[in-house]
Amino acid sequence: MYTGLLHSHKLLVLLFLLHYVAKLVLLLMNRHEQLAKYSKLTKVPEMILSFGFLATGIGMLIKGAALSTLLIVKIVCVLASIPLAIIGFKKGNKILAFVAVFLIVMSYGLAEMNKKAKTGPVVDTSTITDPIVAGKLIYTNTCVNCHGADGKLGLSGSKDLSITQLTIDEQKTAIRNGKNAMPGYKDLSDEQIEDLIVYIATFKQ
Ligand code: HEC
Structure with missing residues (x-):
């Protein structure tokens, strides 16, 4: 369910973004007539698009998207861009329209950054010999936000790790490469991934 929402949300946002970039280009090039025509033609699709992307976004929040500062900044950017876009394009104000589109592009970029930020450097566990202790440390630092302490x-949309049906190899691949809303952790060493697997297995009781 969450993954479906995420994919639809991404697609709708991308379409919305392209649509507004097209409108902005027309405005900046002073193609007022074409802009008016294009806006009229796309009025209903635009309404469906914006409703769709807000609804899927809200749906993801309700379904428990992990809140982060970047996500909040993103939501504020999107909410701020709406009145700016309406006024900017209505009055043909290039600066307002530009700022509005810029805010939407930025929130799109922030969403991508958000994913990268979470995959940043992991803790150093090279001095820990017990895999459960090492696994727990990495887990608490990197995984707990989405998967929770247990x-x-x-x-x-993360899966319950205490009942995972995946084989060890599949779990390793999920951790290394990520899956849907889960980022991949390429910085983890093979040993750290082994530690994580051992630690995750302790949830299954
Ligand atoms: C941003 C949130 C997030 C973080 C952080 C995160 N995960 Fe996930 N994880 C997910 C989501 C979402 C899924 C489900 C992916 C899917 O199948 O759609 C998942 C799935 C998994 C699975 C597969 C479970 C299954 O049954 O399919 C494993 C194993 C896993 N995560 C381990 C980890 C480990 C270990 C870490 C830390 C290194 C971690 N996750 C960090 C969101 C997260």
Whole structure:
């Protein structure tokens, strides 16, 4: 459900973005007649698009998207861009229209950055010999936000780790490469991933 929302949301946002970039280009090039025509033609699709992307966004929040500062900044940018876009394009004000489109592009970029930020450097566990201790440390630092201390939290559509049906190899691939809303952790060493697997297995009791 969450993953479906996420994919639809991404697609709708991308379409919305392209649509507004097209409008902005027409405005900046002083093609007022074409802009008026294009806006008239796309009025209903635009309404459906904006409703769709707000609805899927809100749906993801309700379904428990993991809130982060970047996500909040993103939501503020999107909410601020709406009145700016309406006024900017209505009055043909290039600066307002530009700022509005810029805010939408920025929130799109922030969403991508958000994913990268979460995959940043992981803790150093090279001095820890017990895999459960090492696994727990990495887990608490990197995974707990979405999966929760007992693996059951399920934020951002994450799977309950205490009942995972995946084989060890599949789990490793999920951790290394990510899956849907889960970022990949390429910086983890093979040993750290082994530690995580051992630690995750302790949830299954
Ligand atoms: C941003 C939130 C987020 C973070 C952080 C995160 N995960 Fe996930 N995880 C997910 C989501 C979402 C899924 C479900 C992906 C899917 O199948 O759609 C998932 C799935 C998994 C799975 C597969 C479970 C299954 O049954 O399919 C494993 C294993 C896993 N995560 C381990 C980890 C580990 C270990 C870490 C830390 C290194 C981690 N996750 C960090 C969101 C997250």
